[in-house]
Amino acid sequence: MTQMESLWRHGIKTGFIGAVTVVLLALIGMVEAFSQRDIIAGVISMGHALLLVIAIFMGYIAAKRTALSGIGSTLINSVVSGVIIAGSLVLLILLGSWVNLRSIFMNASPALYSLLTFGIEFKNGWTFLLLAGALCGLVAGLLYQSFPTFRRILITSLSSVIIAGVLQDMLRPTLSAWGPISVISDWLFSSNGLSLSGAITLCLVIAVILFIWFQKRDILRTRFSRLPSSGQRTLRMAGYVLLVGIFLVLPQVLGLFLSEVLTIVGLYVLLGLGLNIVVGYAGLLDLGYVAFFAIGAYVTAILTSPELGFFSLTFWQALPFAVILGLLSGVILGVPVLKMRGDYLAIATLGFGEIIRILVLSDFLRPWLGGAQGIGRIPKASIGGYEFATPQQIYYLILAGCAFVIFISLRLKDSRLGRAWKAMREDEDVAQAMGINLVATKLLAFATGAGFSALSGAIFASKLSSVYPHSFNVMISINILCLIIVGGMGSIPGVIVGAVALVGLPELLREFAEYRLLVYGAALVAMMLLRPEGLWPEVLHLRELQDAQSSSADSETPAPSGARI
């Protein structure tokens, strides 16, 4: 018996984790909400796909954990985990039929129970559910045992079908806006989800492409390395030119909504690059970074909007004022916090962010700042008659802004100033003992970051044509901080990747509204646990973190409090 237990241990363990997950997902209403939409029309809904994916994934994990103990045990474990997951749902349904769970958990509705049994009556449904669970486990176990190449192709092509299904509302309009290509979209999608034929085709196409890629990959690589260095350089250059070209045509290709997403991502890239200087380079934890965003936006609004009637400059005339006032406010807000370290700095800056928001909201300053009603009728930017009005047009404005800011960041990174910031991040006292003027260096970091943020704010105001105090809450600061850490602290490409992941993806998933932030939160935790160095870390940081992990056994003494981040 005990041996049995130990044989099944991993299966039971992973099964329980999976069980808790699926029951939670069911009770928070995710399964039911997702089942409204199909991934493949009439075949499988998103809710069911979610359950299946979890069951298969946990089965796979169970298999992986028992990989050393032979095929039989692997399969048993993954099947056990699948059965446990299904069993937990059966128990949930049973429990729900005895007591009224709904008086506490509002999503425990009869509709949910019927969904969980795939619409089959519970009398037969529970056996079906258990069988389905076992089957999922079996599939996972077999998958684990199959050839790696086959496995990768299968997983990738199936997940691309799922992704296409999840993003249907975005893909379909984008594709169908494209005259000739709209045929593809008609073939792929039915009114709710992918069409069955479309899904199969997509799956096959991806599988074939992957298969060819796996075959030819090495050949291409060796061919590239055999090229003379001048040839390699041309190819690389060509790559860059292509990249620039892609960036230039992107909004035309992507259509209205995706361009809008790109502009939002771009604004956050601007913000992220600014905060990257403050936090990533200089190590000053700033949680009130939104203050400068607000200052940029409000300065632009006050200077350009006819609604308040103080000034009516154009966007381009107002922009320098916005950026300069942003820089100045960076210095002014920087002075009081010069002597604070670590978390004291964090909370003091958080306070600044809130103070600015409360002030622009207040009735007290309403005659000058618009109060709760905000400021409207902010003109769009324009150059010689070309107006940056639609997302596709604003995109170029933001692209230019990003290019400018990336350029400055790159220049600063390996300069005397960048090194001074990094030295300060590492050890403030020693940095000072090496001749670095802490006051000036810190203030310069605050000012540069604030300037970038104000630039972003100015574009934001013009993009939105109106500013409201509610747009500048502390969550924005937190979001920016998250994106630079998730991207990889101190890394410029990291900021871009982080913005795409933490701002772009949630935008794409706007229709999953209620569950968007839940997934966002879970993803943040998972990301930090699995990849603490970030998605695209600075090369050196990557090495450092890996070192830290490999040597964590003989861990060093914890960092002296406060000083470091």
Next chain:
Amino acid sequence: MAILSAEKMTKRFGGLLAIQELDIAIIENSIHSIIGPNGAGKTTFFNCVTGFYRPEEGRINFNSHNLVGLTPDRVVRLGIARTYQNIRLFPNLTALENILVGLHSHLKAGFFGIVVGLPSTRHEETEASKEAVRLLNFVRLEGKEDLLAKNLPYGDQRRLEIARALAARPKLLLLDEPTAGMNPRETQEMMDFIQHLRDALGITILLIEHQMRVVMGISETVTVLDYGKKIAEGTPDEIKSNPTVIEAYLGRGSAAEAR
């Protein structure tokens, strides 16, 4: 000719007298050691010189500048650089970057110059890199430019820290226990290296040391502190035979030789 001198310098921490009316003079181009039992105020003296602490009374003169009240970054610009008892490199910067930070006070590039990429800024940057590589070679760290400081072996870190201090082009170098944690062979190498430093660069070296072998081997003058007071000063031989010193060390049972 004294390059650094303190007159009646006193430093208190609350009620505790860390240093009491200290008078000390360091002769230019000499190697001068400060010794004393733990808590005698040696490192506190370093911190007062480099501007981290501010003595309550007295003066510290360096080449006719009064150092009291200057911030550490101003002090280093005058020509005083230091190392630390427990190595304090910038762990996540490369060896080369550590040196370049040391060069900070001798570079002029400003925000504008960096962003615009002025020719003078670029020139300065390439020169700085060259000098940094030269310094790395000087401390026998050639080829380790791109390693993170924290990944270097212990001895390399010590030498890198010295090189970083040298990058500030000091006239006076303060070394806080440069041989701490080293085995006899490494210690000997470090002694040779310190002497070589003084001879090759013509600078003054003030060091805190616990290993009597080092102190007696390379210093020209030795000052002994105990409870914040100077109890003796002289050549190594004079100190060896000074009864007060022997009592301070042996009398309280913390024999110097034991360390």
Next chain:
Amino acid sequence: MKRTFILFTILALMIGIAATGAQAADAKDPIGVVTIKKGEPVHIAYWFVVAGENASLGTDTKRGVEIAIEDVGGKLLGHPIKLSGQDTGCNAEGGQAAATKLASDPTIIAAIGSNCSSEAKPGAPILWKAGITTVSPSNTAPYLTDPARGPEYEGYLRTAHNDKIQGAVAAQFAIKKLGVKKAATIHDGSVYAEQLQAVFAETFKKMGGTITSQEAVSTGSTDMRPVLTKIATGKPEFIYYPIFIAEGGHITRQAKEVAGLEKVSLMGADGIFSPDFYKAAGETAIGMYHSSPDFSAFAAGYKDFLAKHQKKYGEKPLAPFHAHAYDAAMMVLKAIEKVAVKGKDGSLTIGRKALRDALYATKGLKGLTGNITCNKLGDCADPRIAVYQTTADNVKKLEMPDKPFWKPY
């Protein structure tokens, strides 16, 4: 050299394709038609705030729409109704992004939303540019249906009450019916509340009353006793706080605890005219006044709605705008029914301009919030706003009063 040439050719081609693609996208007349093939659904979208701290507002309106769709049997002219939605976050940038997303989907026929006026300001023009008409169940800012609003808001209508009407009714009630002379107001910094209290104060002063103080609280604050103590120093007889449930509940509960305010009359607006408010305020809500649309004409319909709501979601409505949302959805469905042209192959063709005009022509539609009749600026709410008084029985049963206490008309 040759490679560079090839590359630039590719680049040029890409730009070319992009340009033609863009033309294809832009060539469409902003006021076009939507054709729904046989068996395909009629696609309606909502844009509400369903996440974040204001989520209950959006969830509530979303449910109103869902019940409306259920009430017509989930089908329209033989086609199923598909409802999709976007989260707006109750801020301008969220409204803009959500509207852009809706605008990019050509299958969407009409939209329902937004919740917060700040969302509609940038959002409604984007939708209208794509030919999508939107009906809001809870925007109350006067600007949106102001004659000066500009042509870009032509595709915008609402079933919620313009603040101008409601704020004035409250002031008339206080002076004419209660005969009070001194009043204080509280708002929470939202566009809605700030506007309502401003209109109230203006009307109240015009009619000869005195405003002792106009206070504000921040959203999320819980301890209202200090601000109420401050108000008490002005010795008002009447406090008007047209805010939302959370803060409204706190003020109602705490007002009676503050010395000097034991006898003061309390009044809120439709933002707290909901059973959830009775939960929040408890028995302290007894005797307080609300301004709200006159439900009495269709009381039975609303009771019926509540029963369906309870059955479907297992709880009472979360916020006050579900009925407006129900009416907005009904308006949209009725208008689509009116303008849709059936093809021989079972398809439907709906003209976007025709739909917009049909919506603006809505007249005498019997909704839960009264007679829905749109004026030429898109204000569709029944202008009959009445004042209700909460009784002990209401609080006990968590039911809204159904007989108006006072009517201005």
Next chain:
Amino acid sequence: MLERLRERITPTDIVMWMIGGSLLVMIIWGSAATLLAGLYTPRHWLDFVIFGLAQGSVYALIAMGYTMVYGVLRMINFAHSEVFMSGPYTAYYVAAAFYRSGLLESHPVLCLLAIFMVSMFISSMIAFLLEKIAYRPLRNAPRLIPLITAIGASFFLQYVFRGLYGSGFQAYPVVKMLEGHWTFIGIRILRFQAVVIVAAALLLAALYSFIQMTRVGKAIRAVSEDKEAAYLMGIDVDKMISTTFIIGGMAAGAAGAFYGIMFKQVHFFMGFIPGIKAFTAAVLGGIGNIPGAMLGGIFLGLIESVGPSLFLDGLGIVAPYQLKDAIAFTMLVLVLIFRPTGILGERLAVKKA
């Protein structure tokens, strides 16, 4: 002497003092103007103080959790606000059941105790799991990484509870025993406020003596001083960290139950603002410092209640209570300008060169 003084002062100090000084002048000027205007009677001021104390006690209890976690892990536990929310939100269902069954009427004390127990239990369980799943694997990671995990966990928990219990409000039933007010020597005080202030004071005292006197408390302090040394001394560091989280969670759960009794409403977003306030309170008092957290909480509660009327009314600023949080944060900055490690200072001094 004068020369020495001039030497000591850097330009930054001058600017900082100028900022601090001008804020102080504004505060004093505003207060004087308000007091001279005589709009408020001493009764009013007394009321303001009592309101502030009650609110401050809740802040202090939540701040305890922040400070204890900071003490042992040197991290800002952003998800602590969700720990605070989870307890009372769950305990609501217990309270509602008691209310429906009439037990709350007949045995109010027992019921209240049960509600507290449930709230504290749930909060401490959430805190325990949070540490185990989300923070423990990151113990040696750079400091910002657990912060991000905490933010993520905060979102996750918020929306899990929203999914479970819905996005609407629930309201705690009224406990008859705690309604109305008592009068002591002419001072009128609302009953539940009195109860909350007294109970919070007792709880805080109990917690403090637990940390100071008991074996476990000493072990926790040892861990917060130096994890490695504590480990070498035979202390199970992991267990102590878990214990810290559980205790912090219990304090948050208790605070949550008080909150439920005081303000009645519970919902999934209720933790956010008290969480930020409590965090501010912890920093105000000197983060890592337990008496500091109590002091910071009370101070913050008082400032929020008294501040707007006292400082701003006299300056003729309209709707001063809207600026309540701005005042609180300004006071925070002011305190930190003059005492960069909080009112009582950080317990574990930062070692300097």
